Amino acid sequence: MTQPRRGRPGHDQAAVLQTAIDLFNRHGYEGTSMGDLAAALGVTKAAIYHHVPGKEHLLAQALDEALDELDALVTAAASAPGTAYERLRAVVRGAVDVLVAHQPAVTLLLRVRGNSPVELDALRRRREVDARLADLVRAAAAEGSVRADLDPELVSRLVFGTVNSLVEWHRPGGELTPDALADAVTTVVFDGLHAGAGPEL
Amino acid sequence: MTQPRRGRPGHDQAAVLQTAIDLFNRHGYEGTSMGDLAAALGVTKAAIYHHVPGKEHLLAQALDEALDELDALVTAAASAPGTAYERLRAVVRGAVDVLVAHQPAVTLLLRVRGNSPVELDALRRRREVDARLADLVRAAAAEGSVRADLDPELVSRLVFGTVNSLVEWHRPGGELTPDALADAVTTVVFDGLHAGAGPEL
DNA sequence: CCTACCGATCGGTAGG
DNA sequence: CCTACCGATCGGTAGG
Known part of the structure; x- marks a missing residue:
């Protein structure tokens, strides 16, 4: 029943979360910027806010x-x-x-x-x-x-x-x-x- | 042989370090700003740089x-x-x-x-x-x-x-x-x- | 000339 | 999912 994806495949919430947890553990929560997370995911910072509220x-x-x-x-x-x-x-x-x-x-x-x-x-x-x-x-x-x-x-x-x-x-x-x-x-x-x-x- | 202090007594390096360690432990290193440290010491941020290089x-x-x-x-x-x-x-x-x-x-x-x-x-x-x-x-x-x-x-x-x-x-x-x-x-x-x-x- | 600071602001970057 | 930005705050330093 899931809708077919349009546009780039991109990342889902779970993938963003998994990468975030990895970065938080490697550099600390405060030591990880949303820009770091974006770079690790290969997207722009703003794109992350499509998946997660913050x-x-x-x-x-x-x-x-x-x-x-x-x-x-x-x-x-x-x-x-x-x-x-x-x-x-x-x-x-x-x-x-x-x-x-x-x-x-x-x-x-x-x-x-x-x-x-x-x-x-x-x-x-x-x-x-x-x-x-x-x-x-x-x-x-x-x-x-x-x-x-x-x-x-x-x-x-x-x-x-x-x-x-x-x-x-x-x-x-x-x-x-x-x-x-x-x-x-x-x-x-x-x-x-x-x-x-x-x-x- | 130590010279008598002039000006405000202030803090020495050891006192700044002790307070910094306490804050780093409570809020994390990245989660602690030099402004936080200055506030905890009751001085301005710039004053800290008189005692420590960074x-x-x-x-x-x-x-x-x-x-x-x-x-x-x-x-x-x-x-x-x-x-x-x-x-x-x-x-x-x-x-x-x-x-x-x-x-x-x-x-x-x-x-x-x-x-x-x-x-x-x-x-x-x-x-x-x-x-x-x-x-x-x-x-x-x-x-x-x-x-x-x-x-x-x-x-x-x-x-x-x-x-x-x-x-x-x-x-x-x-x-x-x-x-x-x-x-x-x-x-x-x-x-x-x-x-x-x-x-x- | 010194120690011990302050008010203001630097160039960059944070989360959003 | 991007470019283009914001209000604020970062670590660090200027002159006095």
Whole structure:
């Protein structure tokens, strides 16, 4: 039912967004001008405004992509069956999967500073996700399956700090499959670095 | 031997740098104008150029502060006595100390994208530090004191990803002392999350 | 001659 | 999707 295109094929909204996210990640949001984006797309600056209402709208769409995925992850984990330990382990693995599958959008989210209403709203949504991740760690600690000698809030920050750090170096098409990467992260996080550490309780 | 000041007391280079680093961290380097910096200092924009040659010089000084500390840390660790395990454990603890003591400068460093020669040079120096950290992990794995079932390069990225993630939430004057924080990080990194995991090999 | 600034404005570029 | 622009603001510098 889509109308046949007339004129030059050009770009659709999704292509503009994808290129924008890439440039935002490479040079920073403020460090990327709409002229840079136009040049990367091979069009003039004004042409971009045919597809999107403005620069900040591109940022908002990218942040929503990442936050929608993370929201879905913690919501599913909160209502999943099994022990708190199993749900925590699943959410760590799921977080790795989200970071790998949506790396550019998640990278942008993790760099948001709150410079605008769009960024402040993203920070608010992110804090909610972080709070629900901390709830899972707290439940696992209360259950006795995760160490309780450290503040669960602190443990949560360290664990998901580790997961989030993946965006700094992981690139799609690397040697590691997402599954192998998730295995490595959960092993290091739950069992630690010591040689011969057991894979399970 | 310093001459008595005449005219308004004003600000020295160090004060301008400290305020600049704070603003760069809060709003991003490109998101901070020299006008913003001037307003934060309570002077005019032109007055800043009496103290510093330009905006990028402020960034370069901040990045040098962080990189000098990290260079000193890995250099000391590389020539320290003891097993590779002991040196790795010391460098993890030392990295926490550096991040806490130089949090604003290190935060800036971790966000550098390579947008300019100054940033590219900082990235180059940072890659050298990262390589020497990976060397330590490799030596500990070869020694048999750290798990060798995972690529040392990957383990290094995860460990120092965890440490680096501190800058995202740690603020000076929090509840945790630097020592307690370093304890918590080394415990989680080396022993993992499992309840009752031993504190040592 | 100095340090420590100010009011005004430079040439370019930002998002739109 | 382009040429031709705008109000404003950028980093940096002039004379005093």
